[in-house]
Amino acid sequence: xxxxxxxxxxxxxxxxxxxxxxxxxxxxxxxxxxxxxxxxxxxxxxxxxxxxxxxxxxxxxxxxxxxxxxxxxxxxxxxxxxxxxxxxxxxxxxxxxxxxxxxxxxxxxxxxxxxxxxxxxxxxxxxxxxxxxxxxxxxxxxxxxxxxxxxxxxxxxxxxxxxxxxxxxxxxxxxxxxxxxxxxxxxxxxxxxxxxxxxxxxxxxxxxxxxxxxxxxxxxxxxxxxxxxxxxxxxxxxxxxxxxxxxxxxxxxxxxxxxxxxxxxxxxxxxxxxxxxxxxxx
Amino acid sequence: xxxxxxxxxxxxxxxxxxxxxxxxxxxxxxxxxxxxxxxxxxxxxxxxxxxxxxxxxxxxxxxxxxxxxxxxxxxxxxxxxxxxxxxxxxxxxxxxxxxxxxxxxxxxxxxxxxxxxxxxxxxxxxxxxxxxxxxxxxxxxxxxxxxxxxxxxxxxxxxxxxxxxxxxxxxxxxxxxxxxxxxxxxxxxxxxxxxxxxxxxxxxxxxxxxxxxxxxxxxxxxxxxxxxxxxxxxxxxxxxxxxxxxxxxxxxxxxxxxxxxxxxxxxxxxxxxxxxxxxxxxxxxxxxxxxxxxxxxxxxxxxxxxxxxxxxxxxxxxxxxxxxxxxxxxxxxxxxxxxxxxxxxxxxxxxxxxxxxxxxxxxxxxxxxxxxxxxxxxxxxxxxxxxxxxxxxxxxxxxxxxxxxxxxxxxxxxxxxxxxxxxx
Numbered sequence: 001x002x003x004x005x006x007x008x009x010x011x012x013x014x015x016x017x018x019x020x021x022x023x024x025x026x027x028x029x030x031x032x033x034x035x036x037x038x039x040x041x042x043x044x045x046x047x048x049x050x051x052x053x054x055x056x057x058x059x060x061x062x063x064x065x066x067x068x069x070x071x072x073x074x075x076x077x078x079x080x081x082x083x084x085x086x087x088x089x090x091x092x093x094x095x096x097x098x099x100x101x102x103x104x105x106x107x108x109x110x111x112x113x114x115x116x117x118x119x120x121x122x123x124x125x126x127x128x129x130x131x132x133x134x135x136x137x138x139x140x141x142x143x144x145x146x147x148x149x150x151x152x153x154x155x156x157x158x159x160x161x162x163x164x165x166x167x168x169x170x171x172x173x174x175x176x177x178x179x180x181x182x183x184x185x186x187x188x189x190x191x192x193x194x195x196x197x198x199x200x201x202x203x204x205x206x207x208x209x210x211x212x213x214x215x216x217x218x219x220x221x222x223x224x225x226x227x228x229x230x231x232x233x234x235x236x237x238x239x240x241x242x243x244x245x246x247x248x249x250x251x252x253x254x255x256x257x258x259x260x261x262x263x264x265x266x267x268x269x270x271x272x273x274x275x276x277x278x279x280x281x282x
Numbered sequence: 283x284x285x286x287x288x289x290x291x292x293x294x295x296x297x298x299x300x301x302x303x304x305x306x307x308x309x310x311x312x313x314x315x316x317x318x319x320x321x322x323x324x325x326x327x328x329x330x331x332x333x334x335x336x337x338x339x340x341x342x343x344x345x346x347x348x349x350x351x352x353x354x355x356x357x358x359x360x361x362x363x364x365x366x367x368x369x370x371x372x373x374x375x376x377x378x379x380x381x382x383x384x385x386x387x388x389x390x391x392x393x394x395x396x397x398x399x400x401x402x403x404x405x406x407x408x409x410x411x412x413x414x415x416x417x418x419x420x421x422x423x424x425x426x427x428x429x430x431x432x433x434x435x436x437x438x439x440x441x442x443x444x445x446x447x448x449x450x451x452x453x454x455x456x457x458x459x460x461x462x463x464x465x466x467x468x469x470x471x472x473x474x475x476x477x478x479x480x481x482x483x484x485x486x487x488x489x490x491x492x493x494x495x496x497x498x499x500x501x502x503x504x505x506x507x508x509x510x511x512x513x514x515x516x517x518x519x520x521x522x523x524x525x526x527x528x529x530x531x532x533x534x535x536x537x538x539x540x541x542x543x544x545x546x547x548x549x550x551x552x553x554x555x556x557x558x559x560x561x562x563x564x565x566x567x568x569x570x571x572x573x574x575x576x577x578x579x580x581x582x583x584x585x586x587x588x589x590x591x592x593x594x595x596x597x598x599x600x601x602x603x604x605x606x607x608x609x610x611x612x613x614x615x616x617x618x619x620x621x622x623x624x625x626x627x628x629x630x631x632x633x634x635x636x637x638x639x640x641x642x643x644x645x646x647x648x649x650x651x652x653x654x655x656x657x658x659x660x661x662x663x664x665x666x667x668x669x670x671x672x673x674x675x676x677x678x679x680x681x682x683x684x685x686x687x688x689x690x691x692x693x694x695x696x697x698x699x700x701x702x703x704x705x706x
Contacts, residue, residue, distance in 0.1 A: 012289075013392075015377060016385035038417045042403060042410075049405040049446075120397045121418055122377040276380040279373065280297065 022272045029124055036127045043135035058139035059146050061102070062094040069094075073211045082213045082245045088147075088154050092243055093210040093235040095147050096169065099140040100176045100231060101201045107132035107180035108197050111188050115282040125275050126268070129184045133177045140169070151242065161241040161248075168237035171253075175230040175260040181267030185274040188282045209235055214247065227255035230263070287470055287501040288352040288375065292384035295345040295370050295525075297554065342554055344370040345525045348384070352518070354469075357502040359516035359533045361509070361540045364670055365556045367525040368505045372396060372474050375503065390501070393420055393468030399459025404448035408439055408458055411447050415462045429465045437461035457484060464491045470501045485615075489514070507653065507670055509537050509612060541651075549578055552668055560664035564596040564603070564635070566656055569672050572639075581675035584688070584696065587643050588674065592656055594666070595635035601660065602628050605638050608655040609645075610670065611694055617652070646697055649678040649690035 029036075048054040066087055073079045074086030081089035107129035111118065114128055151158065187193040208231040209216075217223050226232050233256025236247040345367045352358050360368050373379045375386060376394035401418040402411050412433055416426040426433075434440055437458040439450070447455060473492070489511055496502050496515045506512055512519065512533055519536030521529035521543075529539045549570030552558075558565075572589040573579045582588050590607050606621040620640055622629050629638075652674045657667035678687040681696065688696060 012387040012389040013377075014385060014387055015374060015381065017381055017383060034423060035417050038414055042406070042414055045410070046403055046405050117401050117418070119373075119378065120400045121394065123418065279379040 018273075018276045021269060022275075024268055024272055025124075029126060032124055032127060035123055036131055039127050039131035040135050043131055044138050047135070055138075055142060058142040062091060062098045062143050063146065065094050065098075066091040069211050079212045080216070082215060082239070082247070084156075084239075084243055084245065085154055088150050088156065088243065089213075089239070090211060091147060091150060092239050093208075095140065095143045096172045096234050096238050097205065097208065097210055097231065098143060099136050099169075100172045100234070101205070102139065103133040103136040103173075103176040104180050104183070105197055105201060106136070107177070108183035108187055109194060110180075111184045111278060111282065112191070112194070118282055119279050125278055126181075126271060129180050129271075130177060133173060133180060136176075137173075147242070156243055158242050159240075159244045161244075163241075164237070165241045168234050168241065171230060171237070171257060171260055172234045174264050175234070178260060178263030178265075178267045181264070181271045185271045185278075188274065188278050204229070204231065208232055213245070214252075223252055224255055227252035228259055230256040230260040232256060233260075285353050286351055287354045287356070287390055288386065288388050288503070290351070290375075290384070290386045291349050293345055293348040293371070293374065293381050293386055294343060294383040295367075295374060295379070296382045297342050297344055343525050345374070345381070348522075348525070348527055350520055350527060350530065352501060352503065354390075354501055355499045356518050357496045357500075357504060357516040357533075359512035359519040359536065360503065360505045360522060361512060361519055361536050362522035364668065365552070366522040368522055369396075369474060369557060370525075371522070372472050372503065372505055376472050388470060390469030391420070392470045392472060393466045394472040394474075395419070395463050395466070396472075396474045398456055398463060402447055402455065402459060405446055407446055408434075408437075408443040408450070411458065412462055415459065416465075419463065419466050420468065421466060425467075433461045433465050436464060453484070460484070460488055460491075464488070464495075468500075470503070471495060472503045474505045475507070507612075509540070509651075513537050550672055552671065556668060558666055558668055560657070560659070560666040562666065563598050564594055564600055564632075564658045564665035566592060566594050566658065566666050566668050566671070567635075568593045569654075569656055569668075571672060571674060580673070581677050582645065583677050583679035584649060584681050585644050585646055585679065586676075587641060588645065589639050589641040590654060590656075590672070591637060591639045593635075593637050594658060596632055596665075600632045600658070600665065602630075603632055603665070604659050604661070605629065605640070606657040606659065607640050608657070609674075610653045610655060612651045612653070615694075617647075617694060645676065646695055647676045648688055648693045648696055649676050650694075651675055 048057070051057060053060065069090040070087045074081065074090070079086075110128045110132045111125065118125065118128075183193055183197060207229055209226075214223065214226060214232060214236055217226055233253040236245070237253060239245040240247045348367070348371065350358075360371065362368050370379075372394065373396070374381050375388065376392065376396065378394075378396075399411075399415060401415050403414065406414065412430065413423070413426055416433075417423070434443055437454075437460070439454050439458055442450065442454065447458070450458070492502075492504075492511075492515055502515070504512065504516055516533035519531060519533040520527050521536050521540050523543075528543075529536055531539070549568060551568040552566055569590065569592045571579050572591055573582070574587060574589075576589075579588070592605065592607075604621055604623045606619065606623075608616055608620075609618040610616055620642065622638075653670040654672040654674060655667065655669045656671045658665045659667075678690060680687060682688070
């Protein structure tokens, strides 16, 4: 009775061992919102500071992928593209994909890369991977601007469904962050994770209908299963909203959304649980 | 509300280190182990246990049963040897790491300063880094804006404030980092060895600033090897040894106690509990001071000679290792550096480790306490560095013709000299 009562809350901040699963403590995150803003700002500023081409990298990556895809998948393999010119068909998917995969990659390595800060000062560690993913939004906007220019060139007018686009972007962000939270926390203890991420993103790239349309899968049930990959929902959503393909978000996007939210919530709790060890093992 | 700022009760922190489970017994065991391992690993992963925790045999308590209270307005000096648990204690109170048992309760906003310039990014300008560093340390934007000019003026890098920090000298970076930290105004300030860096002028400046903070009625927890600073800045103190509080009292009493009980042993062994720097490719296991006869000593007379013996092991063969010993004052100024690279020449490769000995012929030092930092490195990186691994006491001796003993604590060097005079 005695030790427990003296530990009772009497106004101060309690520092005690964590047992089991930990609460997310969203109130604390809100207190640190200013620091989060600065981290995003820092990530954006730093990324292109020492590069020759600077922000052009945000465009080069999806653009070059598009060229390669168009040559080999569109040109040589004659993969169908839902009746659209293959370049814009693939680029519309590569824009959210690049946001997803670069966000995932940088955020997964973020805790390890900032170990010197983690061992010297306290703040909610969630800020680090989250700001990495959010900062990638700038890259996304640049690549997206190029997409609009391309659409103009091909004479494609976005459908009214374009109002749903922010939701698809959000889905990509949630998925990217959800996976990154798992990986960044694991990466602190198991440096193998760093080497698995490139494999994973490559595998994931081909498991997502970027180089090919999901309409290749004709069975409705199978398409639903395909939606378990949240990026399927994102990519088809982008094409539907912008290019007017016949991939209106139905049950598939519901499946994608549920999976993405599960990944994020699971990732948050896993991250919080591992957080207590970060400073000791990183 | 009570007048207590920090209450610590039975605080303990354990670290698990190294040593794998027993070797595989048979091939069958090995196969079973291989199949079972990923599951075991996955289970640990989900529970948030440290890497391979179940396989580990050695548990080390960096802190054990630590209890104390700090009142508002007190400045508490935390004194102890390398590895006594001082830094672990500060890390727990700064919430960087969680305790394994017990608890602490902190009443008021805590600002912790375990390093100068945390989060500085070399590509960003001084101005940008002030904002970044200030925010990381817990300041708010309006607060930083209000103090910005003052911070810049204090740092003395006005001209370069819009230059990326990578073009700064290390001294400038240090001053900028300290300038930001010095303008932190939390109710409780936790400081670790910040004064142990920089040149004498910088140390003096930062000491003055710290003294202002301490006398402004702020609650301060202060860890330093600089005993003089502990005595000036702090009114209370605790002495840590092996992770436990062994003495508490006024700062002066604690410093006296520390000096009285210190270094009965002239040889030190270092383990996972020791604070180290470097990539860990090699590890310093122990060190001792020897006289010409090969006996262990912990003090020598002024001008005497001493041999520093370092025992080390390596985890990978070392190519042409460079061993170094650095002499520092009690104020932690760097006084002398002996590295095999310059003072001996190329060392042969080391496969498994061994012992190296450095003999210093004549240490022309004034009486007082000195510290030796030991390191193993190569041209590119530090393998292992143990700061202030050994302490060396220099005893007063009649080194001058008068036969009088020079005073302790007034100066560092002495040299043979002669006087002439020409009175009117």
